[in-house]
Amino acid sequence: MNPEIAQIEQQIKNYTISNLDELESFRLQFLSKKGSIQELFKLMGTIPNQEKAAFGKSLNELKKLAQDTFDQAKEAQHSTQTTQVSAIDDISLSPEPLPVGSIHPLTKTLQEMKNIFYRLGFNIADGPEVEDDFHNFTALNFPPNHPARDTQDTFFVRKDDDPGIPDLVLRTHTSPVQIRLMEKQAPPIRSIMPGRVYRNEAVSPKSYFLFHQVEALYVDRHVSVADLKESLITFVKLMYGSDVIYRLRPSYFPFTEPSLEMDIWWGSKTTGKWLEILGSGMVDPNVFIAAGVDPEIYSGFAWGMGVERIAILKYGIDDIRTFYENDIRFLHQFI
């Protein structure tokens, strides 16, 4: 090997590059147009022909060595450069936060319920919060002296001695929407009716004077308790998981007969308990008659449940008033 090539090769191998200045010196010394390697290329003319190939080859290898050394050093230098970017280019700084929206837990629960019912083939209907006596009570088979008609339990908005002017109340349940639906639409009907309802009650952690219900109504030919039961079970399985433990027990509501309630087992096998989650039943023939549906031709079921109750169970909320305080620290938990 040409002694000069060998000497430069040695120089390259011994060169230490520990900063950008040294990197630049290296480049000038070996790789620039006036660098030592380029100088050697100029010697090509002086090399005897038979040695030219070997000289060229080792010169190119030398150049490659210099270039590789430079590239590696450059990369190494750049990776240790972070301390040198300006303070505001530091990407570990926290960014300006953007607002994140949230859905109220009652809307969230309701949406979940709506989605389940949608899968069961139910659509959604709604009706007024201020309701007349006929839709809220009479058509739903409440006897004239039922305690619910008492002012102690129900908010009245209008009470007139003139029988031609109907009493108006803040609806005590979403069931009046059943009547409205049946009045305007012939069976089959398969709808849920979510909405806000009111009870003239004192406020406590367990009760509030307004809350939300979802009513489900299915009317068609040949609808039976068996169909009701099947849809109740499907609902609780979709809502609480397929391993949910449930039971049905007889109950009483003026507007359904037979009436039944559904409980689910809440908590562990040993320390848990039955919790009532919904009331249901077969639409009472009197309700059909009031809404203009022939109970000999059609049958149907209805059920109702409290959205707050379901949400309380779902999220472990211990005070119903929390839903209406709108504390941002509460709302932010339901992104």
Added chain:
Amino acid sequence: MKLSYNWLKEYVSLPENVQETADTLTLIGLEEEETQHLGASLDQIIVGEIRAVTPHPDADRLSICMVFDGDKELQIVCGANNVATGQKVPVAPVNSTLPIKDEQGRSIKIKKTKLRGVVSEGMICAEDELGISDDHAGIMVLPSDTTPGIPLSELISSYQDSVIEIAITPNRPDATSHIGVARDLSAKWGTPLTVPTVTIPDQVANQGTNVTISIEDPQKCSRYVGVVMENIQVSPSPAWLKNRLEAIGLRSINNIVDVTNYVMYEWGQPLHAFDANNLKGSSIHVKSFAEPYDFTTLDGVTRKVPGGSLFICDDEQAVAIAGIMGGENSEVSESTITIVLESAYFDPSTIRKCSKQLSLQTDASYRFERGIDSNIQLTAAIRAADLIKEMIPEALITETIDLHPIPKKSLELSLRVSRVYQILGVEIGEEWIINQLNRLEITSKRSGSGMIECHIPSFRPDIEREIDLIEEIGRLYDYNNIPSPTNGINLSSSPFSDWELDKQKIIETLVGLGFNEIYSNSLISEAEASQFGDLDQMIATLNPLTKDMTTLRPSLLPGFLKASSYNKNRNAKGLRFFELGNVFFNDEQGTFHKGIGEQTHVLIGLAGQKQEDHWQSPSSKYTFMDLKSSVQSLWVSLGLDHKIKEKLDGYNSLQYYIGKHYIGNLSQVNKSLQTIYELDEAVYFAEFNVQLIHEVRREVGVPTFSKIPKYPGIEYDIALVMDKEIAAGTIEAEISQMGTKLLNKIRIFDVYEGENIPKNKKSIAYRLYFLDPNKTLNISDIEPIIDKVVRSLNKKYTIELRS
């Protein structure tokens, strides 16, 4: 209602496992609320011998006792004054649990403690602390020959019972008695029901010789049985009777009163005993007074009983409020020797009304207002007399009077077996149905093909229709046993309504824009409501429980302000809220009902700090523009941005219109509201009518695809100098109207006032984007349009191009 297990066992055989019975009751519609076991074991209590008693150095009433527990001496501080050396007493040692519960129902565990500085290692018990009696006169002293150290249970066996409390639905008046519940269990299990034999005496008259009874209005009292008994000796009840009543939570009064209560809980018939010697004229009149009547009931309370209420009276005065409570003036006392037992049927609605008006519900009124057995009066009265005779052998029935002006007609119903199948969805055999109904004492037999004739017993006034019978079959069959339908659920193709989808779209958009959904009260106080408009235009409730919930919200604004205030008080910095809900207002035509307007609104609000101090930018507060840009995004998201027109309403409020319809506004909350809600920073809100948004969205229809433009557009900037009073938006609207189809959009990119501009002028710079879908635009295509716009603006508003 509480059921004593020992008591229930008299009528039907029950399993040892109380929970099994409780579960069965739940499954047949008598839901178990709570089950308790009474007379807990005395195993943990031991017999101790008091070996020394010394006074407590720091407390007069306490003594320090050294008590031998059979193994060692314990030091126990005791407060009873009958404690003495040598006594054998029940001792609850450290770590033992007392048989009774505290007032909150928790167990009481004895701990090693210090009383006024003296260590006490247990408790010497009084009878009430052991659940043996109510006696708390002093510690219980045991026979002197008792061996110390043995468990107290070897000495005394306490009365043990279980109590199941059940919830009774309004349709089950028959289940308000032990026999009624036993009947249901017997029907469910197919086991026999054994009821006490009551032999009706031969000499029952419809009028008495010594005592006379009259009923003024038979509609209100269709039957009145009076049994006169002499040689009565009033005394404390025997243990069996006391135990039964106390188990179900009643206080034992005396043998006569206790028997009337016992029979009520046995048969469901409320009874009342009068002291016959206190009945003036030996008469009983069932009647009412037109005027309110001051009456002292046997609880010692004088009540103003409203006119029209039903009373039991003697010749001179009222002696009982019918079906609710007896009077002090005719109460059975220790000196009573003759009684009249009353067993009547009072009209449910009469009793309910009076009980409600008096706010007084008693065990009797509870039963009468639900409707008792109309046929049981005589049986119940004789049953009570029999029990009294058992306790007082000298007692004699001298008269039995049964006044029955309106006998109840019995009801027959037909039941179609096919209908049972149709409703329950399970084929239940005719035989099974007949059998079950008969066990419920609904006498049933086959009558023709697929038909069952049923005779409804008088204790089931709730059964009036075929469907009521089907319910009886359903509950005994157990709904849990009904199989899945074989045809499966039919699926409906009916989708969510557009109304529903539009509401969802609004919620999703606002959540996406970083707003937090709130739910606010729709009932607010009158005082609060008056801040938001004329109360005459609002809807109020007539009977609110408190003044906090009188008026239906006329707007979603109060709820937003309240929520903002609530959070501000808890140091929240910036608030971004929205709510979707109904508002109410006076409206002659009405939405659903004449006079009542009910509309769904959406509110979007900003309050407080937009940004806290941050290294990228200093802290900033929300501005009108922050909310306006969110509202703008909402319109874009709803596909309505081209439909919406805005109109200035003062300098800090915008009104939004679609066509001629006003759909809502975007405003800064005024200072006075800000003060009321204690919000010190500016608050902005927008509130819109969702119904109108929905209607327009449906008119606009589904967005259709339009081709992506192939040709580039042209941007053209114009800066216009105009009077300061002219709203930039007005000019923007003018430009966009004159800009021809080629004008695609406009953006204001500069707003300037100051140097080089006259003092009463401002410069607004608009960037106009032109686009032709069919060709590449040249500047020469645009210039004529710009010319026209500028000329026209100059003419109309004396606006000039900024040079």
